[in-house]
Amino acid sequence: MKNNRITDHPVLGKIEPRNVISFTFDGKIYKGYEGDTIASALLANGIRKLRVHEETGHPRGIYCNIGHCFECRVTVNDESGIRACMTPIQADMIVESGKMEPDPLKSEDGATDLPRTYADFEKTYKRMEKEGDPHV
């Protein structure tokens, strides 16, 4: 088991022995300690990328580690949107990295994207008006 933990802290002392439990992350088996959060167990195993950004696909991971930013969203036992930094790891838990979700404002072909800003809306409206769209 990879262990990126501080086991002997100069102020806090040695880490107390705890029960080791197994869980899976993206189909691979890892070990963590009882009392770990999903985030701390994954970090201790050297995993920093918890999901990808929905639009850019850029890697995301622990940011605030106090439950505020939702950057650490993962899927746990088929329930998506779980904050890894706030959720205790449990034996045999199935954790999956956040996947790129479909953007509700984008169409499959990109031709009929809904406007995101007022300027986008104006452009779309003018285009529709020019094309004689009956909805204008």
Ligand code: FES
């Ligand atoms: S890292 Fe910010 S909510 Fe988990």
